[in-house]
Amino acid sequence: MLRRDRRYRFALPPVFACNNVRYRQEQILKEKAFYDILVRVRDNHSFPYAEEKCITLAKEIAKLVNDKAQYADWSTRDDIKSQLNMDLTVLLYRNGYPPEWDEEVFEKVMEQAENFKKNENE
Template sequence: MIFLIALRDQHNFEYGIDKEVNGVVINDKCKELARKVKEIIDTKSSFADWLNNQNVRNQLKLDVKICLVKNGYPPRYCPEVFIKVMEQVENFEEHAETTLGSKFDLFANSAPMSQSMLVEEDGASYSKKN
């Protein structure tokens, strides 16, 4: 979720409402979108060697883009946002096993915050934007 919020702020568009709970800023809309993208990634990455299979990779890109558009992220068409999200997806998948020893759930509490991810560990904070 951190990445989606940062990308939103970088491109200066509204998406969801940030709220503070126990000193932690949460954006439920970004969190839900991150979960949807993760489901797509999990499905496509179940194919053996999906990063080297161009057909599977192209379908993943299309599915993620459709998911983003259906969920209004970003509200106005912006190819750069789609490219950045896909770079993040591919970066995570390419480095998950080498960095962490094995794949882990993006939502697991044991996920290190230094890992570039689409979502944040529960309890992590991000600067507030109204």
């Protein structure tokens, strides 16, 4: 049985013993967390950005964070963090989010990325 969050169009599968399913569920939850940040900032600053674009951007951010944060010590290595910062900035800019640059968006996304990787190791 799949649960659906009305605001977010990703099906959340139940946890099974299979590692692939568990990995996918964790990936979906990461995407949803980034989606929530994008929507919250969009709504707080009242700028237009389509729901589907938020979903697509959240998936791209989650993929980027997974690629850059694959090293155990990524949060203490300045070279990896600065590369992630630059890649996130470019990704947000290319997707036109937000229409006028706001440092809050960038800070929230980076904070969420660091939180996920810290909690993943616990």
